[in-house]
Amino acid sequence: MKIDKQPTVGDDIDSRCLKCKDVTNHTIVALVGDQVARVQCNVCKGTHNFRPVKIEKKPTVRRQSAGRTVAGKNGLTSRVMKAEAHFRELIGGRDPLAAVSYAMTANFKDGDLVDHPVFGLGIITRKVPPNKIEVTFKEGSKVLICAPAEHK
Ligand SMILES: [Zn+2]
Numbered sequence: 001m002k003i004d005k006q007p008t009v010g011d012d013i014d015s016r017c018l019k020c021k022d023v024t025n026h027t028i029v030a031l032v033g034d035q036v037a038r039v040q041c042n043v044c045k046g047t048h049n050f051r052p053v054k055i056e057k058k059p060t061v062r063r064q065s066a067g068r069t070v071a072g073k074n075g076l077t078s079r080v081m082k083a084e085a086h087f088r089e090l091i092g093g094r095d096p097l098a099a100v101s102y103a104m105t106a107n108f109k110d111g112d113l114v115d116h117p118v119f120g121l122g123i124i125t126r127k128v129p130p131n132k133i134e135v136t137f138k139e140g141s142k143v144l145i146c147a148p149a150e151h152k
Contacts, residue, residue: 007036016051017041023053080139087138090123107147108133116144 007013007028013036015026026039029047036050091113099113099121100106108114114122119137126134131148134141 006034007031012042013039013050014053015039015041016053017044017046018048018051019044019046026050083140084138087123087136090125090136091121094123096121102135102144104145105147 009028009031011028013026013028014023015036016022017024017026020041020043024044025042027042028036028038028050029040030036030038038047039050040047094113096113096115099115100108102114102116102122108124108127110124110127112124114124114135116122116135116137119135119139119142122135122137122142124133125136125141128134128143131146132143133146134143
């Protein structure tokens with residue numbers, strides 16, 4: 001149901017009047033198509049182009065969603081940086097050239113530096129009996145197979 005009726009000449013309409021410097025009651029004197037073209041001010045009786053009464057809207061632009069996206073990215077970055085910082089702390093002061101090339105048949109000790117063909121430089125942080133080692137690499141720790149521990 002449409003309650004707005006088409007404006008016609010002679011109808012009353014609110015318009016901004018430059019002479020009255022206010023929104024006043026006007027009478028429509030001319031239409032262009034469906035649009036009100038000219039109006040006569042009922043206060044000062046001046047005829048002028050119709051000026052619609054603008055409803056001022058304050059912009060309420062919020063960029064919280066963008067902020068959340070950035071925060072998420074930072075969260076990921078900080079996790080990676082945390083792992084890297086932890087890794088650097090573990091190998092701090094160690095000579096990467098002293099790293100032993102990783103091999104499934106090699107025997108490793110706690111704290112040994114390992115050079116892995118895929119993961120790169122790592123340090124043995126835990127031995128997992130009987131034949132596994134936990135190695136911490138730059139991007140995190142992994143459990144790898146090694147030679148069974150030697151018995152004394
Ligand atoms: Zn007026």
